Amino acid sequence: MSRFLDCEIAEMAGVRADVGEEVFNRWFDKSEIKGRLKKVCMDEQGLRCCYCRKFDNTTNNLIWDLEHVLCELYYPQFFASDDNLAVACKRCNNAKKHEDVLRPQPRPDPRIEEVPQQPECYSIPHPRFDAWSDHLSHVNYQIYSSDTDKGVELMRVCKLNEPAVDQAGLDHESVVAAIKTQFFQIVDNAVSAPPPDEEILVRMARGVQNLEDERAAMTLAGLAPKLRALGRKAGRRNMEQSIAEARALAAPPAKPPKEKISEGRALSLVASVGGPRARYSLSDLRDN
Numbered sequence: 001m002s003r004f005l006d007c008e009i010a011e012m013a014g015v016r017a018d019v020g021e022e023v024f025n026r027w028f029d030k031s032e033i034k035g036r037l038k039k040v041c042m043d044e045q046g047l048r049c050c051y052c053r054k055f056d057n058t059t060n061n062l063i064w065d066l067e068h069v070l071c072e073l074y075y076p077q078f079f080a081s082d083d084n085l086a087v088a089c090k091r092c093n094n095a096k097k098h099e100d101v102l103r104p105q106p107r108p109d110p111r112i113e114e115v116p117q118q119p120e121c122y123s124i125p126h127p128r129f130d131a132w133s134d135h136l137s138h139v140n141y142q143i144y145s146s147d148t149d150k151g152v153e154l155m156r157v158c159k160l161n162e163p164a165v166d167q168a169g170l171d172h173e174s175v176v177a178a179i180k181t182q183f184f185q186i187v188d189n190a191v192s193a194p195p196p197d198e199e200i201l202v203r204m205a206r207g208v209q210n211l212e213d214e215r216a217a218m219t220l221a222g223l224a225p226k227l228r229a230l231g232r233k234a235g236r237r238n239m240e241q242s243i244a245e246a247r248a249l250a251a252p253p254a255k256p257p258k259e260k261i262s263e264g265r266a267l268s269l270v271a272s273v274g275g276p277r278a279r280y281s282l283s284d285l286r287d288n
């Protein structure tokens with residue numbers, strides 16, 4: 001089922017038919033439809049980035065990026081396609097940029113008009129067609145690992161290990177050691193026989209995730225009425241108004257105001273014209 005509302009689908013079709021793809025995409029990027037869809041994605045993804053799965057307890061549209069799995073540079077036709085969209089954190093979105101994740105390559109020619117639905121058409125785990133955890137695991141969202149091609153590719157494309165490994169100089173062992181320290185602080189050293197590392201990691205990860213999920217549930221409960229209001233607003237929008245907005249984006253930019261010409265600049269212009277004599281005398285220019 002589409003995450004766009006029927007009225008939004010009709011609105012987008014009307015605008016696209018009127019102004020063409022390039023202007024439609026510019027219009028969509030600024031539209032309230034995009035703003036509402038971002039919030040739907042936040043809800044669906046539980047405030048977690050579609051690639052690194054990190055949690056951010058906010059529904060602010062400025063904090064989350066709308067991610068185009070097949071990027072707009074090569075696939076402008078999917079700029080507003082439901083199955084091509086998810087929310088990502090800014091770090092992953094910036095890292096992925098224009099990476100082309102469609103397989104096989106080279107890019108299809110002529111271009112395809114439908115978003116490919118099969119997971120094997122993508123070089124990375126698709127936010128909608130793959131289960132993230134089938135491809136990746138992590139130690140406290142700091143060190144990621146994978147034993148599938150797609151997972152390894154996502155680690156490369158989104159530089160998932162860069163913050164911990166390159167910037168903080170952490171490795172798997174140091175992260176595990178930090179988590180174990182935290183674990184023993186939490187249980188107050190009261191364990192007679194310390195559980196094995198794997199169990200500590202699983203218990204800590206579960207604890208972190210439960211806490212984040214609880215916070216997400218509270219935040220998303222506040223989002224629900226907002227989404228209902230945005231849905232009602234979408235139903236009230238008028239197609240003519242939307243088309244007018246899109247046409248305004250298509251209009252050529254207003255001419256820059258006439259530059260006031262200085263005397264020195266005027267003289268050099270006159271000189272550059274050359275010829276047997278200057279076309280204007282200095283007094284002509286002064287009068288202007």
Ligand SMILES: [Zn+2]
Nearest residue numbers: 049052089092
């Ligand atoms: Zn991310």
